[in-house]
Amino acid sequence: MLRQGPRFLLSRASAASMGWRRQFATDLPAETAGDSKFVEAWKKVIPNIDPPKTPSAYMAPRPPNPSTIPSKLTVNLVLPYSSILSGKEVDMVIVPATTGHMGVLPGHVATIAELKPGILSVHEGNDVSKYFLSGGFAFVHANSVADIIAIEATPVDQIDPNLVQKGLAEFQQKLNSASTDVEKAEAQIGVDVHSALNAALTG
Amino acid sequence: MAMAALRREGRRIAAPLINPHPINPLRSSLASSDREHTLLGVRSISTQVVRNRMKSVRNIQKITKAMKMVAASKLRAIQTKAENSRGLWQPFTALLGDTPSVDVKKNVIVTISSDKGLCGGINSTSVKISRGLHKLNAGPEKECKYVILGEKAKAQLVRDSKKDIELAFTELQKNPLNYTQVAVLADDILKNVEYDALRIVFNKFQSVVAFVPTTSTVLSPEVVEREAEAGGKLGELDSYEIEGGETKSEVLQNLTEFQFSCVMFNAMLENACSEQGARMSAMDSSSRNAGDMLDRLTLTYNRTRQASITTELIEIISGASALEG
Numbered sequence: 001m002l003r004q005g006p007r008f009l010l011s012r013a014s015a016a017s018m019g020w021r022r023q024f025a026t027d028l029p030a031e032t033a034g035d036s037k038f039v040e041a042w043k044k045v046i047p048n049i050d051p052p053k054t055p056s057a058y059m060a061p062r063p064p065n066p067s068t069i070p071s072k073l074t075v076n077l078v079l080p081y082s083s084i085l086s087g088k089e090v091d092m093v094i095v096p097a098t099t100g101h102m103g104v105l106p107g108h109v110a111t112i113a114e115l116k117p118g119i120l121s122v123h124e125g126n127d128v129s130k131y132f133l134s135g136g137f138a139f140v141h142a143n144s145v146a147d148i149i150a151i152e153a154t155p156v157d158q159i160d161p162n163l164v165q166k167g168l169a170e171f172q173q174k175l176n177s178a179s180t181d182v183e184k185a186e187a188q189i190g191v192d193v194h195s196a197l198n199a200a201l202t203g
Numbered sequence: 204m205a206m207a208a209l210r211r212e213g214r215r216i217a218a219p220l221i222n223p224h225p226i227n228p229l230r231s232s233l234a235s236s237d238r239e240h241t242l243l244g245v246r247s248i249s250t251q252v253v254r255n256r257m258k259s260v261r262n263i264q265k266i267t268k269a270m271k272m273v274a275a276s277k278l279r280a281i282q283t284k285a286e287n288s289r290g291l292w293q294p295f296t297a298l299l300g301d302t303p304s305v306d307v308k309k310n311v312i313v314t315i316s317s318d319k320g321l322c323g324g325i326n327s328t329s330v331k332i333s334r335g336l337h338k339l340n341a342g343p344e345k346e347c348k349y350v351i352l353g354e355k356a357k358a359q360l361v362r363d364s365k366k367d368i369e370l371a372f373t374e375l376q377k378n379p380l381n382y383t384q385v386a387v388l389a390d391d392i393l394k395n396v397e398y399d400a401l402r403i404v405f406n407k408f409q410s411v412v413a414f415v416p417t418t419s420t421v422l423s424p425e426v427v428e429r430e431a432e433a434g435g436k437l438g439e440l441d442s443y444e445i446e447g448g449e450t451k452s453e454v455l456q457n458l459t460e461f462q463f464s465c466v467m468f469n470a471m472l473e474n475a476c477s478e479q480g481a482r483m484s485a486m487d488s489s490s491r492n493a494g495d496m497l498d499r500l501t502l503t504y505n506r507t508r509q510a511s512i513t514t515e516l517i518e519i520i521s522g523a524s525a526l527e528g
Contacts, residue, residue, distance in 0.1 A: 038304035046335040052404065052418040056301035059293050076294065080382040080468050083290035098447035110439075112298070114447035114454055137461060139298050142442070147294030149465065151382065 065142045069107030074145045075122065077131070079153055084131070090124040093146060095138045096196075104140055111140040117196040119156065120148065130156040132200050134193070161201050168194035250511065253504040257497060264493035270321070271486035278411070278479035284380070285408060285472035292419070292469050295462045299427065300437055303420050307399035309348075310340045311369070313392070313467070314360070315405040315474045316353035318373055323481035325406045325414055325474075326355040332416045333360070333404050337367070350392055352471070369396050380475065382468050389464035399426050403466060408476035412484055419470065421463045424455040 035054055042051035072089040094103045096118025104111075115138055120131045136150035171190030178184040314333045316326045333356070337347045349364060351357045351371040360368060370392060378384070392401075401421040406414040422430065431440040445451050 035301065035303065041304060042335065042339060045339050049331055049335055050416075051335075052332045052416040053407070054301050054303045054417065055292060055296045055419050058289075058407070058417075059296055062297050076290065078290040078294065080288055080291055080465070081284070082287040086290060102446060110443040112443045112445050112454060112458065114457060116447075137294075137458060139294055139443075141297065142439075145297075147297065149291065149294055149461070 062141070062145060063143050066144070070144045071106060072144075073104060073106045073108075075148065076146070077120070077122075077148045077150070077153060079150055084153060085122070088122075088124075090122050092123040093148070094119075094121045094123075095146075095148060096120060096133060097138070104138075104146055106144045108140050108144070108146075110142045111138075113138045113140075115148075115150065117193045119200045120150075120153065130200075132156055132159060132197060156200055159197060159201060164194055164197045164201060168198060248503075248507055250504060250507050253500055253507055257500045257504065260493050260496050260500065264490050264497065267486040267489040267493065271483050271490065274479045274482040274486065278476060278483065281380075281472065281475050281479065282408070285469070285476045288469045288472050291465045292462075295465065298443075299422070299440070299462070301420065302422065302430065302437070303402070303418060305400055305420065305422065305426065305430065307422075307426055308345050309397055309399040310336075310345065311348050311350055311396050311398040311401050312336050313350045313401055313403045314352065314356045315403065315470055316351070316356035317474070317478040318354045318376060319478075320355060321482060321485060322478045323485040325477050325481045326353070327359070328414075328416050329404050329406060329474075330356050330359045332418065334364075336402055336404065336418065337364070348396065350396060352388075375471070376475065380468075380471055382464075385468040385471060386464045389460070389467050393460055393463065399423050401463060403470050405470040405474040406477035408473045408480060411480045414477040414481060417470075417473075419466050421459060421466055424452060424459050427455055427459060428452070 035056060038054065039051045072091065073093065075085050075088050075090050075093055076083065077085040092103055092105050094101050095113060096102075096115055097113040098116045099113075101118070102111075102113060115133060115136050117135050118133060120133050122129045122131075131153040132155075133148075133150040134152040136148065138149075139147045141147075168191065171187050171194055175184065175187035175191055178187050312333050314329055316329050320326075333349065337349075340347045347367065348369045349360055349367050350369050351360060352373075352375060354373050357368075357371045357373065372388065372391075375384075375388070400423065403419045403421070405417060405419075407417040409415050427437060427440070430437040445454050447454060
């Protein structure tokens with residue numbers, strides 16, 4: 001009876017650990033209500049083929065809205081070519097929205113902001129890292145997570161001031177000599193970006 | 204005369220070297236050479252025939268091995284890009300949610316496929332899923348159109364859904380994929396197609412041997428507003444303050460267009476990775492099959508050779524014993 005005891009405990013423990021391991025194996029988050037509706041509708045119409053997966057199956061679920069204001073802001077800065085910051089905890093970010101530079105602190109109200117070319121500064125303690133963004137969108141969620149999606153972002157110290165001046169002069173010349181609307185728009189965009197770059201380097 | 208016929212047979216076998224079905228011409232030629240021999244009273248396949256067949260199978264094996272190496276190197280190049288672009292669509296799904304079961308009048312299914320073949324079953328899978336989505340979203344007042352990227356899906360869908368195809372784009376992979384190209388493509392699609400919901404069908408690259416068919420849904424700004432008012436996943440959208448732009452609808456329009464181009468970029472990269480991975484495994488199994496076939500042919504060749512030697516010996520010995528006796 002006593003000899004059987006440890007074996008029984010061992011089997012219980014192994015069963016528990018196996019259950020635990022099984023939980024890890026199915027690491028995907030639970031299907032949301034919309035997905036299960038889709039899956040059911042699919043199965044009714046097309047029973048032979050498995051339904052396709054949807055993006056929420058590949059994403060880690062976002063943290064829920066906390067009741068108190070958290071101390072840090074979680075920032076994700078993504079570009080088409082890389083994620084520069086993902087899940088970084090910082091104190092404050094200043095984003096270049098079209099209505100002006102906007103500071104985002106933890107507990108900021110939920111916002112969708114369109115961005116113009118300008119500087120994004122990330123403040124963490126005493127470090128400030130500045131990136132020049134080419135434009136995009138910034139979402140601030142109620143759970144103090146900020147997503148910044150831009151097409152290009154370069155650290156400010158990698159920008160060459162001479163090339164900026166040259167580009168600015170070139171596009172201003174193009175703007176003056178532009179004839180069609182398309183050319184004017186393109187030249188205007190070039191002038192905007194280069195003057196923002198200029199302001200970034202000097203300011 | 205028999206030798207001339209066999210030589211002709213040999214040339215006919217060597218010609219279709221990159222024929223996907225090398226068996227058929229061979230089978231007919233083997234049968235005909237067999238018939239010739241049986242007419243003369245000898246039942247054996249000539250070693251020349253088997254040797255020619257072995258040569259062609261060996262060439263096929265080399266070619267498929269080389270194609271596998273090329274696909275592996277292309278995969279390595281594009282895999283890092285695809286993995287880096289995975290963060291791009293996540294903020295949009297976090298904000299706007301994932302709504303594959305949304306009920307709208309105008310559905311557009313964007314099917315992403317490859318231009319080149321020999322890549323396993325991924326294009327057929329994408330087309331099956333697209334057809335499934337079409338069936339799912341068909342209804343009395345609803346319409347469902349296709350926008351096709353890539354030759355292979357076009358070839359399959361043109362057969363039965365020709366009237367539903369709005370746009371087709373091919374030769375997208377001539378230059379390496381970059382965001383500017385995809386942005387222009389997305390702009391093209393958005394301008395020319397009326398849509399309430401865009402459903403992008405592609406194969407997500409999970410690993411070199413696993414490709415998961417996936418569909419992402421991008422809604423038009425009007426539908427986003429409608430769903431936000433209706434509540435549910437997008438219900439929290441109203442609580443977001445809008446900065447920039449004059450009106451909320453303008454910002455929403457920019458947002459949905461941006462979302463479409465970002466999701467398309469990631470989808471095209473993932474599909475390209477899946478294509479190269481599928482091609483690798485298809486070429487690998489092809490080389491392995493060619494190797495098996497080569498082993499079997501070698502055995503046949505040896506048997507044939509030994510049989511002809513034995514026949515010669517028998518003839519000599521029986522001739523000698525006839526002279527003696």
